Amino acid sequence: MSKYDMNKFNREKWNMPIWSKHTPSLIAGIFIAFIVGWLFAIPAAIAALLIYGFVVYRKDVKNRITVFVKPNAAMEAIARREGELKREKERIIYDNSDIVTKL
Numbered sequence: 373m374s375k376y377d378m379n380k381f382n383r384e385k386w387n388m389p390i391w392s393k394h395t396p397s398l399i400a401g402i403f404i405a406f407i408v409g410w411l412f413a414i415p416a417a418i419a420a421l422l423i424y425g426f427v428v429y430r431k432d433v434k435n436r437i438t439v440f441v442k443p444n445a446a447m448e449a450i451a452r453r454e455g456e457l458k459r460e461k462e463r464i465i466y467d468n469s470d471i472v473t474k475l
Contacts (some may be wrong), residue, residue, distance in 0.1 A: 440441070
């Protein structure tokens with residue numbers, strides 16, 4: 373009898389349980405699904421949403437009405453007053469910053 377006689381080999385002793393046969397392939401399948409999701413599915417979904425948003429934006433821009441208002445004397449006076457207030461605020465902040473740096 374040969375050392376490698378397959379007729380006498382005890383196959384039942386060396387058979388793996390069914391769950392251990394499929395566990396590595398299940399783990400590999402989960403890993404591949406994760407990689408495919410991150411590399412292809414998520415970027416494809418983001419690209420589709422960006423394209424959809426751009427299409428909606430373009431439709432909205434096409435239906436807009438643009439109105440130009442010529443400033444009257446009251447608007448110009450308000451703008452001048454806001455400019456004066458802004459300059460006064462900057463002057464006060466500049467004066468206070470000199471005091472803080474001297475301390």
